[in-house]
Amino acid sequence: MKKAGPRTTKNAKATKYQPGTLPTREAILEAVSQFPDIDSKREIARHFGIKGDDRIALKVMLRDMENEGLLARKRKAIRVTSELPAVTVLDIPADADPDNLHAFPARWDEEEGEKPRVTVLAGKDARVVPAPGDRILARIQRGDELAPTYTARAMKVLDKPRKADIGIVRMDEDGARLVPIERKAREMRISAGDLGDAKDGDLVEVEVTLSGRLMIPRAKVISVIGNPRSEGAVSLIALHALDIPYRFPASVIAEAAEAQEATLKGREDWRDIPLVTIDPHDAKDFDDAVHAEPDTDPANSGGHIIHIGIADVAHYVRSGSALDREAWLRGNSVYFPDRVVPMLPERISNDLCSLREGENRAAMALRIVIDAEGNKKRHSFHRVTMRSAARLSYQQAQAAMDGKPDDATGPLLETILKPLWAAYAALAKARNRRGPLALDMPERRIRLDQNGMVVDVFVPERLEAHKLIEEMMILSNVCAAETLEKHRIGLLYRVHDAPSREKLTALGEFLKSLDLPVPRSESLRPRDFNQILYRAEKAGKSEQVNEMVLRSQAQAEYAPGNYGHYGLNLDRYAHFTSPIRRYADLIVHRALIRALGLGNDGLTEAEEGRLAAIGQHISATERRAMAAERETADRLLAQYLASHIGARFTGKIAGIAGAGLFVRLDETGADGFVPVSSLGTDYFRYFEDRQAMIGERTGERFGIGDRVEVRLLEAAPMAGALRFEILSEGERVKPPGPGRGRQRAKRPPIRTKHRPRR
Incomplete structure (x- = not known):
């Protein structure tokens, strides 16, 4: 028999290696790529003529190449790891270095070996600047013909998909079932052996499997997230579904615990200025304080001097620290009826940075001079130590100004509150001249009992005290943007197109x-x-x-490029006044510290180079927070109304789509759906230009904003879904006739009974 030697082909010839030497990695990858029958360690050794003890060294080398993701093994077969396509979706780890980003494919077959690590490039002129934690659509470039090393340039930052397949475990006579939180998802059974440690009412993450010839989906519990009922937190569902971090890592807690109270060193002493905080009665952190007095300058007759103190979070949360990375990851605090998920640990947010009455606190402060008509004449920023003279609620301050002072506000009325209201009256004149958008959209609040159940839904009264603080904060934000523009320091604008x-x-x-x-x-x-x-x-x-x-x-966002704030009718605007709960404000504080030489903890050059990425990220976390707050309110209200099936309510049509109407109830603000199939015996069509559904034969019209009476047919609390039927008749208009309108409604058989979905 002829002795086997190095394998050769017409186009390539294997190199015969001397004993004690091994082929390069590139040579191995080339051989495995070109010759399909070289698919094992033995074949690789034969190809290169490697014998004896050198086979052991080759085995180690091949194992290293597998660990690095260069080769993949399926059973005993070896092959080159699959290449990434030219355009693919990548996930950037949340803990990636912002100055040296890397990513991994969002989808990867583990049988192909380790996920390849991709270096993400982002130059100064890049249109899309990703950040840690982002999912991106990227253009891929392979760095070497042989070794799969990749670089990527982001084309678009994508919304991360919600964590799928989570729901509530419910026990019944047949065992366990999963009630999904997604509105359109169906229930699944859970086999007894797949329940794990989950109990009735637990929120769980599951793996979905198909069983039987009919491929019926069944759920297997992977992990128990918590029990919304026992924890009194329906918000737990939204936190997990939207992947919102709500537990601080030990390193962050430790860093917060080690923080020491700021001293007077390097700060102006403003403790004699009687600044006061005016906040909701149940507020736990106070990040802004205000004071005003008449300007005694004869050249500014009727003018005012306003002092504003904002918590100096930048002193405690330094760039690159564990606290900073976690604050960036969260982007903002999230507020639910049953809990607050803060951006910063309690030691920082509720203690060191909270402007408590009678306690020394570090602050970024602002002195503003306005004239009698509310026009700003000049302003200056200061880094100070202040001491709040009083902690007031909006209702307290307003009652005092309305002639009903209490023990706390009585002594402050003449010296503090009336000067504040006089300054606000001037600012209100300027606001009226500016003419910001004046939409009247009342915001409802949900009040819960100690068990986390809804006991009341109300619209807080809009007081002058609210408007006073709002106007002073808007003015402060304008001052911050103007100062940073003047000093040519990068900043994050709050922009609204x-x-x-x-x-x-x-x-x-x-x-x-x-x-x-x-x-x-x-x-x-x-x-x-x-x-x-x-x-x-x-x-x-x-x-x-x-x-x-x-x-x-349009939707407001954060960006380093300025195109103004349309809704407020302002040319430049930057969030400065809430650094305890918004990362954008912390960035603006750091920029001011650097611009004005107020310390060594200002904005770094690296941060300035990442402003676009930071803006994109915190705009996304803001949208995520809004979605979580909205979904939690929907679930709480659906839970509250579940015991009112068959009851009648009044409301208005808040939205229209081809499938039906969305009705918002007057009393609770709860939103529910009316399928077009339940509107009556007519064929109804959706007219987008009129935002109306109109009957083809009768001309009965249901339009956006119309007042209606509805009956509640179904409530799905975990999905936050309600279904109504309309009892009132619509306005009669000229029938549109056949063939007009965007969509013709299909009429199902008339239903006489309605059974809620389980």
Whole structure:
């Protein structure tokens, strides 16, 4: 028999290696790539003519190449790890170095070996600047023809998918089932052996398997997340579903515990200025304090001097620290009816940085001079030590100004509160001249009992005290943006774009359908919208138009590029006043410290280079927080109304789609759905330009903002879903006739009974 030697082909020839030497990794990868039958250690050794003890060294080398992801093993077969496609989705780890980003494929077959590590490039001129924790769509470039080393440039930052397959365990006579939290998902059974340690009512993460010839989906519990009922936290569902971190790592807690109270060193002493905090009565942290006095300068007759103190979070949360990384990851605090998920640990947020009454606190402070008409004449920033003279609630301060002072506000009325209100009166004049968007959208609050159950839904009264603090904070934010622009330091603006042409066109068509005047200009200012709202109110169509004007607006975000704040009608605006609960404000504080030479803990050059990525990230965490708060409110209200099946409610149509109507109840603000199939015996069609559903034969019309009476048919608390039927009749208009409208509703058989989904 002929002795086997090094394998050769027509196009390539294997190199014969001398004893004690091994082929390079590149040579091995080339051989395995080109010759499909070289698929084992033995074949690789034969190909290169490796014998004896050198086979042991080759085995070690091949194992190292597997561990590094260069080779993959499926059973005993060896092959080159699959290449990434030219464009793919990557996940950047949350703990990645912001200055040296890396990522891994979002989807990867583990049989292909270890996930390849991808270096993410982001130059100064990059349109998309990703950050740790982001999921990106990226263009991939392979760095070497042989070894799969990759670099990537981000094309788009993607929304991360919600954590799928989580739900509530419910026990019944047949065993256990999973009630999903997703509204459109179906229940699944859980086999007895797949329940693990889960108990009735537990929120769990599951793995879905298919069983039987009919491939019926079944759930297997992977982990128990918690019990919303026992923890009194329906918000736990939203926290897990949206992947919101709510437990601080031990390193962050330890760093917060070691923090020491700031001293007077390097600070101005403002302890004699009687600043006061005015907040909600149940607030636990106080990050802003205010004071005002008449300006005695004869050149500014009737003017005012305003002092504002904001918690100096930058002193305690240094760039690159464990506290900083966790604050960036969270982006902001999240507020639920049953809990608060803070951006910073309690030692920082509720203690060292909380401007408590009578205690020395470090602050970033602002002195503003305004004239009698509320125009800002000048301002200056200071790093100070202050001492709050009083902790007041909005209701307390307002009651004192309305002639009902209490023991706390009585001594402050003449010296502190009245000067504050006088300064606010001037600022209100300036606000009215500026003409910001004046939408009337009341915000409902949910009050819970000690068991986490809804006991009340209410709209807090909008007081002058609220407006006073709001105007002073807006003015402070403008001052921060102006100062940083003047010193040419990078900053994160709070920007809000003008409505798009498409949305303005849709609004115009809607106004036309209501016989309201349509503005001719394609570029409307906020005061133009206010005119629209005023005319709608006079015509008795305020609710319809308020809803559509709100829908026409763009979403505010954080960005290093300035295009103004449309809603506030301001050319420049940057969040500065809430660094305890917003990372954007902390970045602005650091920028001011650097710009004004107020310490060595200012914005670093590395941070300045990442402002675009930081802005994208915290804009996303803000949207995530809003979604979590909204979904939790939906679940609490659905839970509250579940015992009212069959009850009648009044409300308004808050939205319309081809599938039906969305109705918001007056009393609770709960949103529910009315399927188009339940509107009546007519065929109803959706007219997008009119934001209405109109019957083809009768001309019965249901439009956005219409007042309706509904009956509750179904409530799914874990999904936060309600289903109604409309009892009131719609307005009669001219029937549209066949063939018109966007969608024709299909009419199912008439139902006589409605059974809630389990």
